[in-house]
Amino acid sequence: METPIFLIGYMGSGKTTLGKKLARKMDMPFIDLDEYIVQEIGMTIPQYFQINGEDKFRALERQYLHQLAGKQAIISTGGGTPCFYDNMAWINRHGLSIYLAHSPKGLWSRLIKTDRESRPILAGKSPEELLDFITEKLAERSPYYSQAQLSINQLNSKIDDIVNEIMSHITVASR
Ligand SMILES: Nc1ncnc2c1ncn2[C@@H]1O[C@H](COP(=O)(O)OP(=O)(O)O)[C@@H](O)[C@H]1O
Ligand SMILES: O=C(O)C1=C[C@@H](OP(=O)(O)O)[C@@H](O)[C@H](O)C1
Numbered sequence: 001m002e003t004p005i006f007l008i009g010y011m012g013s014g015k016t017t018l019g020k021k022l023a024r025k026m027d028m029p030f031i032d033l034d035e036y037i038v039q040e041i042g043m044t045i046p047q048y049f050q051i052n053g054e055d056k057f058r059a060l061e062r063q064y065l066h067q068l069a070g071k072q073a074i075i076s077t078g079g080g081t082p083c084f085y086d087n088m089a090w091i092n093r094h095g096l097s098i099y100l101a102h103s104p105k106g107l108w109s110r111l112i113k114t115d116r117e118s119r120p121i122l123a124g125k126s127p128e129e130l131l132d133f134i135t136e137k138l139a140e141r142s143p144y145y146s147q148a149q150l151s152i153n154q155l156n157s158k159i160d161d162i163v164n165e166i167m168s169h170i171t172v173a174s175r
């Protein structure tokens with residue numbers, strides 16, 4: 001692929017996990033937008049949210065997204081990246097966008113097992129609050145995610161199966 005491949009989707013949809021595996025299998029560089037921002041600003045995402053708030057984070061996220069133009073890499077975005085500014089249109093102009101779709105319950109069952117403090121938007125919620133929050137926010141964000149050029153419905157697939165499915169689509173798209 002001559003352009004970046006952007007993985008998009010809600011928190012817990014597997015962008016970081018699948019992105020790393022996909023990049024390894026496709027022998028392409030891997031960039032995680034969140035990790036890139038953390039390296040550049042020298043603090044964690046929760047620290048940045050606490051000091052500067054979400055609006056400033058979104059401006060920063062857009063700025064670093066734009067630095068990825070022209071990179072021939074697998075790029076895992078943050079869950080909110082496509083949903084602010086004109087980021088989704090920008091992503092579609094600059095690369096192939098792939099939406100990792102999953103149900104609210106499926107996302108919840110993954111996120112409940114992770115360290116939620118590392119995702120400031122989810123921090124401090126009870127399990128019940130978390131499911132309601134994911135359901136509501138996913139509905140709000142879906143109009144952005146659904147603009148992706150390719151959607152992968154995950155159902156209960158294993159990580160390796162999803163990676164193979166994405167690869168089969170990418171091969172077709174690049175022909
Ligand atoms: N297909 C999958 N099946 C089971 N667990 C998964 C799958 N994809 C991701 N996970 C797990 O879900 C959690 C969130 O994954 P992550 O890649 O960080 O998501 P994102 O970057 O989209 O927020 C991690 O604990 C990861 O191991
Ligand atoms: O959905 C969001 O608004 C966010 C998702 C996070 O990335 P992941 O989707 O990789 O967790 C990270 O960018 C930040 O905590 C905000």
Ligand SMILES: [Mg+2]
Nearest residue numbers: 015016034076
């Ligand atoms: Mg991630």
